[in-house]
Amino acid sequence: MPMKRLNNITFKNRIIFIFLISTLTPFISLGFISFYTIDSIINNKVESALQSNLQQDLMMLENTLNNLNHVSQQFAYGGNTNKLFEQLGMTQEPYEKLRLVNEIRSELNNITFSNPNIGLLMYYDMDRDLYDFENFRVRGEFKPDNLPILAQYSEITYYGPYLSYNGSINQYVFSIMRKVNLPDQNLYLYIESGRNALKTLFAPQNRKESSRRLLLLDPTGRIAFSEVTDAFSVNSSFPGANPEVKSGYSGGYFWSKEVSNQGWSIVSVVPKTELTQERNRWLLQISGIFFFFLVVALVFAWLLRKMVYRPLKKFHHEINSLIHSNEKEHEEKTNIPEFDYLLYQTRDMKRKIWALYEEIEQKEKRRADLEVEKLLYQINPHFLMNTLDTVHWLAVMNGQKDIDKLVLSLNKLLFYNLGKMGETSTIGDEIEALKEYLQLQQIRYDFQFDVDIEVDEQSLGLPSPRFLLQPMVENALYHGVSDDGYIYVGVALQEDGLIITIQDNGVGMTREMIDELLNDNKEESDQVGMGIGMKYVRRILKSNYGDQSKLQIRSEPGKGTVVTLRLPVAALEAPSTSGGEPQ
Template sequence: MLTKRLNNVTFKNRIIFIFIISSLGPFICLGLTSFYTIDSIIGNKVEGALQSNLKQDLMSLENMLNNLNHVSQQLAYGGSTNRLIEQLEVENDPYERLRLNNEIRSELNNITFSNPNIGLLMYYAPDTGEYEFENFRVRGDFHPDRLPLMEEYPEITYYGPHLSYNGSINQYVFSIMRKVTLPDQNLYLYIETGRNALTTLFAPQNHKEGSRRLLLLDNEGQVAFSEVNEVFEERTPFPHREAAPSSGTSGGYFWSKEVSNQGWSLVSVVPQNEINQERNRWLLQIAGFFLLFLILAVFAAWLLWKMVYRPLDKFHREIKSLTQSEEREKEELTHIPEFDYLLYQTRSMKRKIWTLYDEIETKEKRRADLEVEKLLYQINPHFLMNTLDTVHWLAVMNGQKEIDKLVLSLNKLLYYNLGKMGETSTIGDEIEALKEYLQLQQIRYDFQFDVDIDVDENSLGLPSPRFLLQPMVENALYHGVSDDGYIYVGIALQEDSLQITIQDNGAGMSREIIAELLDEDTEDSDKVGMGIGMKYVKRILRASYGDEAKLNIRSEVGQGTVVSLRLPVTEEARAAADRLARERKATDGHELDDRFSPGVAHETASAAVSSMKPQWPAAKEE
């Protein structure tokens, strides 16, 4: 039942269905695959971006802290500054103390100017809570115990992001405190990062790119600094303190963590709704593309149907017009090269069919005319043949050998020439009939002429139209040959054709007469002396071979005439001729068959046929 329903689906609906499936199928598969992998794609994208930015931020922080550490080491362990501080501690002279104080500040300023990432720098005495040698004005009261502790070591302490004590800036900075190695003094060096050193990391939220926020974890996993204090409170443990996971989700945020070489960690967090917003945006885009592709696929299928339906309709009309000859010259096009080419081939086939029909009709008409025309010459043939037999026996009884020979040749010739149109004939039959005809003409004319017949033995069995050679030789005798005349009949078998040449050395003819003879439609062709015979030859060739047979006449006045025929030879005809030639050689290669008058001995017209070859070689060229 399903197969029957499918068979009833129209071509239009099939094209639309197949085109939509073929167009949208890959898109649907791609969409489903993308839907199941979008989470990992977006996750990898976000994680990769966070990790990349986080590594850069961590590298920047480590470089700044290393710079602070390097400067603190330079100032804390030995050096000219420590010596000056030792001298100041034991010096009592006010002037000398002022000089030493200025020299210490000059040394600190040189270090500050040579390190642009260094901000506030000063010495702090925890016993008294006082600070001195500061390079910038200090804001408010300095209390190191209030700073966010990031990591503490025996000789150095790192503090996380906090507002700078530098009175000239209002930014977040990192800072360190290192104990100075001075005898009999409890003194620490305090150094902050410089102006704009951490602007990109800890800028105000209204100036930050996107919604990425930072957390700073100490070595114990405690939140030392948080930009999302409502979720990740400072001085509280980070929810995922273990070292293995480097990313995850917590509190509605996606986080990514990087651990520094010193043990503290930097965490970047992004709200999950932002990631879901990107996924939802992708789903809306893919749905819009799907709808667009669906509309385009339906429209393209409709266009494809139109492009196919219109040419099919034209082909339908062309096929219907095959039976209507008055519509066979249409030149309407589809404007599609492939269909136009097929339409051209169809119309070409249609023209050839009608041309073939016209040719068959003309050929049948000509064949009918030939049969009627030949019937006109076959008036009571049996009576004529019986009369000639009676004359033959009277001549034998009265000893009239010349009359006997003449009647016998005439009887054979008439028997062959009056045969039916449908009967088969061969080149050998034509040659034998031609010899009988020449023997009669030798007796009839009072002038002498020679005839040379040169025949390829392999061509004797080839089929040939009946009464083909005699009209052309008769024209040569009547209109070309006089006393001491010469006629050459040559038959040569070539690869795919049979070449027949009739040549004489008579009076010749002009080009105008040749044109009239070859023009089948001229009304004056029958008035030319040789027009009747040539007209028969042309018509019998057209009826038997169509356009494959070629007839050519070359002549010059006073130089003679050459009539050339080229007949097509099929492989079957050649094989039959070869078989007949082998049979003739097996019996007697020189014996002539008696085919024309059963019961009557055949005599060769040796008096009419000479063994001479042409004396003018140009006469045999074609």
């Protein structure tokens, strides 16, 4: 039923439908492909940008903490400062104490001056809960136990981020506390990052992507710092704590994570709506473009129907006029070159058809004459062979053995050679016909020649083109053999084909004569005297075997000629037919 309805759709509606489908299908397909591509590109672009910014933030933070660690190592392990602290703990002289304190402060100032990324630096006595030798004014009460721990090890602890204790700045900093290697003292070195070390890292108003927020995780996956406390609260476990997982979605945010060498992690968080914002804008744009294309496609479909359907009416009128040969020829045009050309061809076809009708009428008048001629052509060969057969019996009755032998051979040879055109024979039939031909020639010529025929018995039943061997033997006989002549005919079946060899000991040929004979140069081959027979052999080989057969001629003047045929085995194995006895 649906197929029947489809068949009832008019041509003009099919044109509109096919045009819309062919126009909109690529656009819709391209739209879907573009959507997934754009979505992938946008996600990859945002993720790559977040990952790149996160790697830069991680590098900045690691460099800052490594710098703090490097500076703390200078103070904590040996060095001049530790010696000054040991001397300060052992002396009781006020003046000496004052001198040592000034030298320690001088050492600290030198370190601070040579490391601009170092901020507040001081020593903290854990037992007395006191700090000393600070290089900047300390804001409020210093309580290291209240600081957010980023990572903790046996002799060093990383803190941050938090508001600096440095009274001269008001920004987030990171810090470390390292135990100083001094005997009988529980002394720690406290160092904060400097004013410009992390200027943009924890200042959202200075970031280009204002919606990006940062989290810091300790090595256990606990959130040590969060700029998005509503979704990721401090001291809670981060949902993507697995170090193998680099990104994901959680709480309406897309997050991307990088793990530092010390084991803590920095996480960049972006609202999920920001990732889809650009994609939604693209969908709105592509929807508008699709609507525009739909309107344009409908307009062009209507124009196409107008351009195609109207000229078809003219073709319909021209075809209907074919049945009226005397109808006046139309000259209307469609003003479309292609259709005008087809109309011209249709009108020209109309004229030719009626001319053919007239020609057929004339040929029908000659048909009877052609049938009579055909019967005559069929009767003449049978009449000739039947007449020869009568001569044969007359010769037998009168004891004329030579005439009997001659007529019998001629009759067999004519029967074989007058077989149907294109009808195949066998190698055995060819050999028998060749023997009859040679017997006729031995009676005809007044000189003696020997013929040696050697045939592989396995090849006798193989198919062969009719009248293949006689032209080559005839050439050898006419143009190569004289008294005491010798002709050898060999047929051998090999794995790669059937090899037919015809050899004589006649006058031979030059290389130029062989080339002219094989290249089908008509004028020159006629001069050689072998043109007709060899031309027939070449053409029959080409017709039956194409390029699979091979014809070669080897000859030298005064040394005879060797003609070799190579026929393909696959073609020879095809079924063949042979003619029967004459009717």
